[in-house]
């Protein structure tokens with residue numbers, strides 16, 4: 001296989017990498033790399049991988065929080081765009097994204113055709129998913145008030161995680177198409193770590209990865 005036929009999948013922790021590996025099976029088409037937690041680690045790790053190899057697609061995959069009424073635990077959210085929802089400034093009128101400051105954009109569009117194809121194939125396999133904005137944050141949301149502010153800032157946002165925008169920034173730098181998927185482990189809102197259903201989310205991630213092989 002030509003080297004640039006390969007696909008790079010980046011996760012934040014080993015448990016996510018293992019779930020994806022179980023799903024995609026024994027194939028050389030995919031490199032699955034753990035790049036750490038947070039946007040900075042994701043950007044650095046993804047850029048390092050892209051500098052050392054040739055890939056036709058980057059996928060950031062892992063577990064994430066789901067916004068109420070949008071994505072339930074155990075379902076999947078595929079990003080229509082990645083939004084760095086805490087990249088900006090506080091003003092007297094509230095938080096504004098970096099876009100309004102004139103220093104670039106907090107939004108990166110994903111490869112929409114691929115996101116849509118993956119969602120369609122998941123649906124055919126009886127797996128619930130939606131395509132919607134995913135917010136990238138530095139601090140996991142822990143109150144209903146912050147969850148509500150994020151929903152206002154990014155209408156239609158369905159999931160929250162900590163790496164998408166960073167990995168997307170690296171992919172953009174290397175002119176490589178990018179998508180993000182999150183398997184929902186918890187609700188975005190008041191923090192209760194005991195309520196996180198990590199096992200369910202990892203099973204959903206594995207199932208989504210199995211379908212991915214037919215999509216890309």
Ligand SMILES: O=C(O)c1cccc(C(=O)CC[C@H]2O[C@@H](n3cnc4c(=O)[nH]cnc43)[C@H](O)[C@@H]2O)c1
Pocket residue numbers: 012013015016036037038062063064065066137139140141160161162163185186187188198
């Ligand atoms: O403890 C474990 O077994 C375990 C297995 C897989 C993943 C984890 C993590 O804690 C991964 C951290 C990762 O999770 C994302 N995440 C999940 N829920 C949220 C959320 O509500 N808000 C923001 N991020 C969330 C995040 O991308 C972290 O990188 C543990």
